[in-house]
Amino acid sequence: MSYMRRTAAASILFIALTACSLPARASAQEILWDAYGVPHIRGETLEEVSWAFGWAQAQSHGSLLLRLYGQARGRAAEYWGAQFVDSDRWVRVNGIPERARAWVEQADPEERTVIEWFVAGINEYAEQHPDLIDPAMRVILPVTPEDVLAHAQRVVHFTFVASPELVDQAQRAIGARTGGGGGSEHAAHQTPDPQRLALTGLASPTTSMSGTAPAALTAPTPPTPPTAPTAPTSAPHPRGSNAWAIAPSRTADGNALLLINPHLPWADLFTWYEAHMSGGGIEAYGVSLVGMPTLNIAFNERLGWAFTVNTYDGADLYRLSLHDGGYAWDGGVRAFDVTRDSIRIRQEDGSVSAEPFDIVRSVHGPVIAQSGDAAVALRVAGLDRPHMMRQLLDMLRAQSFDQFIDALDELQLPMFTVVYADAEGRIMHLFNGAVPRRAAGDFRRWQGVLPGDSSRWLWTDILPFEELPRVIDPPTGWVQNANEPPWTATLPMALDADTFPAWIAPPPSMPFRPQSSARLVSSEERMTLERMVELKHSTRMELAARVVDDAVRIARASDDVDAESAADVLAAWDLTADADSRGGVLFVEFWNRYRRSVRDPHPEAWDPDRPLTTPDGLSDDAAVVRALAEAANAVRAEHGRLDVAWGDEYRLRAPGLDLPANGMSDPFGVFRATGYTETEDGRHAARFGDSFVAAVEFGEAVRARALLTYGNATQPGLWSPAQMTLYAEKQLRPVLFTKDEVDANAVRKETFQAR
Known part of the structure; x- marks a missing residue:
């Protein structure tokens, strides 16, 4: 029987989930798929909702999901080849697999239930539909709970909190040779001399592999024959977001509004999965990063957050x-903790070689770079806080501001600003995170490489929740964040940076996008x-609005x-980056040339007393003329015209x-964030920027509009241009939230019953 015929059936029977020794389910559950590939579970x-969420993710992203879990194991080179050596080494050096096993043991019963049933749903889908999973990825099966928590660590703690790009910074700080990051030069991965404590080959081990495919209106079709996975890239991944919460005092209908707008690359571990979950005390809509067992950013009937x-x-x-053989520490010498490890590497002929290396740890954390008589160690916060999934569940179930605060107080999420709104009209901006309590220095000092020979610089604790910066229900009636420090959450500023430790965040500043x-x-x-939806799509270049008049005059x-x-x-330009706007291409070319030629592009810096009008103007007339002429010649040569x-x-x-x-x-100050890479x-x-967008109104009934730019699936046969077309048109689609809305608009239904 074809897959299309199987999924067209009203009911799909499946075997009891013996892989995780889970009890048989006594009732039915269902997934209703809408026209944009969103599962309404x-x-x-x-247990039922978690199982179906795993099944749905496997159906939409099965091959990507398995590849990410393989990387989280630190065994991707063993499965797919040498291009993953850097990725595996980063995972192993930071202890992700071992810590994931410990976190599974520490999970509370409900947390473990969610993870185990989510895993069971993934495995059951792969078992029933092996022809729909890339053959190269099936080696990962069966997925385990440890895979889920290892993936969560790799994404949150070792991509967002501790970017792998820190390795390059560490190597530069001590003059070490940087590796290629792409795995193509095997010399960068040679076994280090254990006496020298070398950890080469760690440079930029991020992996941005197979491109995403915008998503799904139809049932899956079997994948095409697999090709070799693309090598990891050493290029940095832009990460940002916009968020608003608006109180009833500033809205026409007296309802609070929330804008959710993360900006991430449109591929790899940054891929969002949109879903609607109903059951087990949860009635919520939002997104999770692929591979996560519950929603990460969401709203329910009463509240929501970005x-x-x-x-x-x-x-x-x-x-x-x-x-x-050790390192200087508090006037003496302290020994390293050295563990021998080995990365297995699949060769082109199918054989497997082993590359041994040492994992070297100091009191600070693992050593990630070494040159001569110097080394650099990495210390990461939040690794002793294993209950991210429990906190997310508590946030999803919260029905009031106080309940939501109680969930945030758990401090299991190691970072991210939280922007919140609810049906009672409460709004909030919280600088959230496992913020280390430091003894000295300011934020800039801690961005550099610190002395590793004294316990004075070694933090061992984090700030309690009540000491984190927050703005709640400000008189202005709004809060916002666009990745700037927390002090400008609303204007006039409701927070005084001088009342907080200087190391908690940078001093007040407001780049052009936050402005x-x-x-x-x-x-x-x-x-x-x-x-709000209309304003969200503004492409006005704030930077251009400050300098074009000067450029024209000069x-x-x-x-x-x-x-x-x-x-x-x-x-003659309208200062926007709208598709039909003429002038922006020339301005970008001008600005890039001008900015490279001057130290200070503006005659004045940002002024907190004039937060939305500074900086302004251009500082170097000769550089302006030269950059404009060069830009004109370049654009004319490329396009045959300037406009x-x-x-x-x-x-x-x-x-x-x-x-x-x-x-x-950035740095052009466009709220509608779209990032680009040059093509052949x-x-x-466009390759990054606005990924998931949701505009939510909390009235008697929730109203919402949303868009997932690249669609909701990467599996072959699930591509549809629908959402990317809406992106081009600057439109959002209605969210189906009530039972009647979902029932009336579902295009496909799967019903599952235990036997």
């Missing part, structure tokens, strides 16, 4: 002075859901014909899809 118990990447330092580097965010959210005295006062031609185009439409240069591309894009990334034809294609 219904069950009576938490996460943004905060200016949080939970990972510190320490320089060690090597002496007598755009604050200007937009405060621009409406009576905001509506529809107006160019027209010069005798440079090319600079004057550029000035004419910029003078190029934004969408002619910047594109939205996916299989069978090539559309004009809109939006831009010389254009730029």
Whole structure:
């Protein structure tokens, strides 16, 4: 029987879940799939909902899911080849697999239930549909609870908190040779001399592998024959977000509004999965990162929250002075803890070789770089707080502000600003995280490499919840965050940075995107859901609004014909990155050239007394003229004209899809964040930025609009241009939240019954 015929049936029977020794379920549950590939999961118990969530993720992202779990095991090179050696070494050096096993043992009963049933759903789907999973990924099966928590650590603690790019910083600090990061030069992975404590080959071990495919309206089809996995990239991954919460005093209908808007790369471990979960005390809609067993960002009938990447330092580097086989410590010499490990590497002929290496740990944490008589160790916060999933469950179940605060007080999530709104009209901005309690220094000092020879710099505790910066129900009626420090959560500022430790966050500052965010959210005295959606898609370049008038004036006062031609185009430009806007392509070319040629681009710095109007202007007239002329020549050579439409240069591309894009990334101050990479034809294609967007109104009934830019599946046969087309049109789609809405609009239904 074909898969299409199987899934068309109203009921799918499955065998009891013996792999995890779980009890048979006594009742039915169902998944109703909507036209955008979003699973609406219904069950009576938490076990049923968790099982169905695992089944749904495997159906939508099975091959990606298994590959991520393989990397979290630190065995990806064994499964798929040498291009994963850096990734495996990063995982092993940081102790992720061992810690995941410990976390499973420490999980409370409900937390363990969620993880085990989620895993069982994944395994059951793979068992029933092996033809729909990439053959190269089946080696991971069966998935285990340890895989889930190892993946959670790799994503949260060792990508967001402690980016693998820290290895490059550590190597530069001591003059060590940096590895290639891509795994192509095997010399970068040679076994280190245990006497020298070398840990080479760790440079930039992030993996951004197979590209995502925008998602699913139809049932899956079997995958095409597998190809060799793409090598990891050493390029940094931009990570950011926007978020708003607006109180009833600032809305037309007297209902609180929430804007959820994470910006992540559109692939790999940053891929969001959109779902609706009903049962086991949960009635919530939102997204999880693929591989997570419950929703991460969500709303329910009473409240909701957004996460943004905060200016949080939970990972510190320490320089060690090597002496007598150990390192200097508090006036003496302390021995390293050295463990011998080995990475197995699959060869092209199918054989497997072993690459032994030492995992070297100091009192601070693992050594991640070494050169001569110096080494650098990494210390990461939150590794002793194993209950992220329990906290997320408590957040999902919360029905009031007080209950939500109780969930946050658990402090199991190691980072992320939380922006919150609820049906009672409460709003909040919380600088959340496992913030180390430090003895000295300011934030900038802790961003560098610290002395590793003294316990004075070794933190051992975190701040309690009540000491974290927060703004609750400000008189302004709004809070926002666009990845700036917490002090400008609302304006006028409700927080005084001087009343907090200098190391908790950077001093007040407001780059152009946060300024755009604050200007937009405060621009409406009576905001509506529809107006919030419109403002969310603003592509106005805040930077351009501050400098174009100066650039035009300076160019027209010069005798440079090319600079004057550029000035004419910029003078007529509407200052946006809309697809049909003409002038933005030229401005970006100008700014990039100008910024490289001057130390201080503006005559004045950001002023906290004028937070939305500074900096302003251009500081170097000669550099402006030169950059404008060079930009004009470059754009003319590429396009044959200066007034190029934004969408002619910047594109939205996916299989069978090539559309004009809109939006831009930092530092241009565009709220509609879209980031691009150069393509083979010389254009730029969107690859990161607005990923999931949700606009939510908490009235008598929840109203919401949402979009997952790249769609909700990566499995072959599940691609649809629908959501990326909406992205190009600057539109969100209605969220199906009530039972009647889901029943009326579902395009496919799966019902599961135990036997």
